[in-house]
Structures are given as structure tokens and as C-alpha cells.
Amino acid sequence: MSYTVPPHYQGLWRRTLLTAPGLRDDTTLVLWMQTAQWHADLRIPADRPPCEGRRSVHDCSHDELLGLLRQEGFAGITQVQGDTCEWLRQLDYHPSGRRDLGCMAFASTLDAIDEYGVEADYAERWEREPASDQTGWVARSRSAEGPVLWLRSGRRFMLIRPRAMDATQSRELWASLATGRATVEELRRLADFEISYGVIAEDDGRILHSTLPWRERQTIALPEAWAFD
Template identity: 70%
Template sequence: MIEHIVPQRYQGVWRRTLLTAPEVYDDRTLVLWMQTARWHADLRIPADRPDCSGCTSLAECSRAQLLCLLKQEGFAGITTVNGTSCEWRRQMDYHPKGWRDRGEMAFSTCTRALDEYGIEADYAERWERDPASDQSGWVARSSSA
């Protein structure tokens, strides 16, 4: 098996600051992308998510809270980089999309900001590296016997 190592400049924690797509402009959703030398995790929490701090289980959530929780997204898997394009091969996905997640990437001159342009979907995302991100990390992976 060929081991694909994600270049170090991609590694770390990134926060999405803007998503644009046809009829979409989103600068409010909390989106975090964590990238190691091989693995990624991506969490997306809508800005309008209600406070669920008093709930200890889903059974304690109101209908409105449950409906809003359905808007959250999360996925993880292996990342491959080929030139300036990235593919995030989702091995776990809270809301599978049914299409490959591929983007054309363009770093700013300081490598603290990154623009992603969809290859198989019409979107653009602006990512900024978390200042506390040290580009190192670890991954715990579960496997079935």
C-alpha cells in the first residue's frame, strides 16, 4: 500500500471564515477542519444551534433543538493531496453527500489562509489557520475485528 503524506503546510487546525455558493453566503457557521499527515476531521455547527447545555440525552431535547441538531455535519477520513488539489475520502460521515469531496487549493503568501474551490460542486471556502495550531496531532481509529 502506498502511503500518502499530506504536506505539512496543510496540517493543523483550520477555521472556515466564509462559504460562497450559488445563492449561499455563510460567514456564521462554526466550521473546524483538523488535518494530520494522513487523517482529517471536519465539524460544522450552525450559528443558530439552540443551547442544549441542560440536556443530558437526546430524549431531553425539544423538537426544535432536535431539528436544529440535524443540521450539524461531521466527517473524518483520509486526505490525499495531488499538486494543488485535495480529496477528503470520508470514512465516517454524519450526513453522507454521495459525491467525492474534492477541492482546488490556493494558499495566501503567508500560508495562514487558504482558499478552496469545489471541483465536483460549485462552492468556494476561505480557511484560516488557528493561531494556536502547531501542525502536529494524533488520531485514534476504531477498527472491527
């Protein structure tokens, strides 16, 4: 069965506030791009290590890798029923196995959303980006590191290139990290997951934010063919 997300959801959103018991976060960079079916989400803490001079995860120190692994992000299909939105995470930086459901309250102008957790206790405030476009596209390509999913909203894009392992393997390595047993090589394997956001200029893309800091400010080739979504 195919699902189409209502038009007022579609476009590019920035989270401005997260509150939960004992937590208030208004500094993490969080971007959510939504097409008619697909979503992509990128979350970079304000104190993430800059990794200056690094060119890959293999150049990063143990502490830098731990800092990178505090990032989050995911992509997949979105389903909306009434005021409940569910993000079916097919590609997940830090897979938990839990469902991701929010109760969505739109502002009358449709340019802001208050999201309340359905199966978790949290609230998030989302605001539509000025560069947002409710016309979305999707594309797929392949890099030397593996398959890449692309989403596009107007002149903005997001690309998702997952790590070379399945969700079960990822969860096993995350469990090793949580208990302090992960090796540096395992940390590198976990950190090798790219979610990048950027702007389209002419026929190329310029990365503005990425889970791989050395990718930021790079100019990259875009897919030759986009499918309207």
C-alpha cells in the same frame, strides 16, 4: 497505498467564509484539523438550539433534534495531488455519497487557503488557527456508545464517535427525514453522532464545541497512547 499530506496543510484551520450561488455564510463555526493522513471537520450553525438542561438526545424535543441535525462534520483520510485535495469521508454526520474535492490556493504565508469546489460550485476561505501545530497524532479508544477516533494538533484535539449504524442505514434515515416520515426515535438515532473539539489542559481534555451541546465545557479523559501521524 498510504498518502502523506504536505506539511503546509497540517494543523488546525477555521473557515471564515463560504460562498455559493445564492449563499454567503460567515457565521457557521467550521473547524478542520489535518494530520499527515487524517482529517476531522466540525460544522455548527450559529442558530443551533442550545439544548439547555439536556443530557442526551433522549432529552431533546422534536424541534431541538431537527436543529441539531442541521449540523455537519466528518473524518477520514486526506489525499493531495497537485493543488487538488480530496477528503475521503470514512465517518460522516450527513453522508451524501458524493466525492469531496477542492482546488486549494494557499496564501504566500501559508496561513490562509482559498478553496474552490471541483465538482460543486462553491468557494471557502480558511485561516490557520493561532493554536495550530503541524505535528499531529491519532488515537483510537472505545466508549460505552462505541468506537472513538481521536486527532490531536498541538494542545488541541478532536474526537469522532459515529452513530451506531452504517452509512447505508444513515442515508435511509436521512431520506425519511427529508420526506417528513422520520419518527422522533429515528431523529434521536441520527443526532447521536459526536464530533467534539477541545483543548488539552494537564492530562485531561476540555470540550469547547460539540455536535452534542451538553458535552461542551465538560472535562474528559484523553487516550493513554497517541500514535504520531
